[in-house]
Amino acid sequence: MPFEKGSLVLVDYTAKVKDTNEVFETTREEEAKKTDLYDPTRKYEPRLVSVGEAWVLKGLDEALAKANVGDKLNVEVTPDKGFGERDPNKVRMIPQRKLGDKADEVQVGDVVELDDRTGIIRYIGSGRLQVDFNHRLAGKTLIYDVNVTKKLESDNDKVTALIKRRIPIEDEKVKFKLTGDSLEVELPEETYMAEGLQIIKRAVANDVFKFVTAVKNLKFVESYSAPKPAEKKEDKPAEAKAEAK
Structure with missing residues (x-):
């Protein structure tokens, strides 16, 4: 079916x-x-x-x-x-100097960002660039x-997959507890400094609420561990120091 x-x-x-x-x-x-x-x-x-x-x-x-x-x-x-x-109107000729400091470094085939658009350089000559803003x-x-x-049929499988869709982590690091209509997700410590983490968490929540309809409340948990104390090096006995001399 x-x-x-x-x-x-x-x-x-x-x-x-x-x-x-x-x-x-x-x-x-x-x-x-x-x-x-x-x-x-x-x-x-x-x-x-x-x-x-x-x-x-x-x-x-x-x-x-x-x-x-x-x-x-x-x-x-x-x-x-x-x-x-392909849209021929998305192929533009621009002054090479518009690339600023990198103007003399670019080559045909390079991908560049201009005016919040991504393009591929197709031609360079006479101080001008032909940039193709079509998708390659x-x-x-x-x-x-x-x-x-x-x-995916079970809620547990769905939650695991939806978390991994937004946060690329190993299966064994996907930790959560689903109790009734509440889901608690524990993030691994290496994700805490991820760029845009708050946006990522909001996206995970939206996905879960959409595809796991039993869940009405979602909580993210971040846990921190104190660093282990450095091991002290034992001082040699005075007699050993004397013998060493």
């Missing part, structure tokens, strides 16, 4: 550009190691998706809505259901090789 809208599912996938076979995203470590995408600090595992709610590209979302657990899908995503068509995959047809691995 196909998934209902809002079902939380785990999907394992590799995404490629159809024309070039370039892998641009994968949840599989072995696949990542074959490309320059590999990040040894990242944990590769199936991705959490809420079906039909635009957590992934429209073309993939539509395919997942018709899928079942255990299905292996080969999904072709056309530009209109992917990153859109705009106009491309994409191929997703997908395994639908699991549908």
